[in-house]
Amino acid sequence: MFNSCIGLNDLPDEILMIIFKKLNSLDVLYSFQAVNQRLNKIIQDPIFTSHLTFVKWLSHNFIDLICCDMMLNRFCLQILPSIHHKIQWLDLESSSIKYVLHAADYPNLHTLGLYNINEESARCLFT
Numbered sequence: 001m002f003n004s005c006i007g008l009n010d011l012p013d014e015i016l017m018i019i020f021k022k023l024n025s026l027d028v029l030y031s032f033q034a035v036n037q038r039l040n041k042i043i044q045d046p047i048f049t050s051h052l053t054f055v056k057w058l059s060h061n062f063i064d065l066i067c068c069d070m071m072l073n074r075f076c077l078q079i080l081p082s083i084h085h086k087i088q089w090l091d092l093e094s095s096s097i098k099y100v101l102h103a104a105d106y107p108n109l110h111t112l113g114l115y116n117i118n119e120e121s122a123r124c125l126f127t
Contacts (some may be wrong), residue, residue: 009038016042025052030071033079049086054100055093055115072096076103089113094121101125 008016016039020028025048032039043049076099080087084104091113092100114122 013042021047029079030074044083046086049083051089052087053091054096055091072099076100080104097125
């Protein structure tokens with residue numbers, strides 16, 4: 001029997017899209033941004049960039065999917081500025097709202113979901 005080793009880069013774009021669609025968009029963007037030009041092109045498809053959800057419903061509460069400052073910094077400094085014009089919808093949790101909204105201009109943003117935000121914080125952000 002012949003053993004072969006196939007790497008991620010050996011797979012056709014169509015197969016990579018099928019695989020990436022099974023994953024959370026934030027995970028795809030965080031894991032594959034800046035790996036190589038081909039993967040950048042694939043992950044910048046609107047399927048992964050138009051609707052970004054930084055929150056998850058868990059045990060009767062919304063939690064932030066960005067688990068550490070290092071991840072949030074990378075999103076705000078590298079990933080969001082590179083895809084900001086493709087983002088149409090953002091769902092954000094109170095701990096990351098300020099950072100994500102200030103990371104870039106979002107000219108095509110038409111929906112903004114804010115979770116676990118108190119009235120005073122909302123006033124500070126939008127006045």
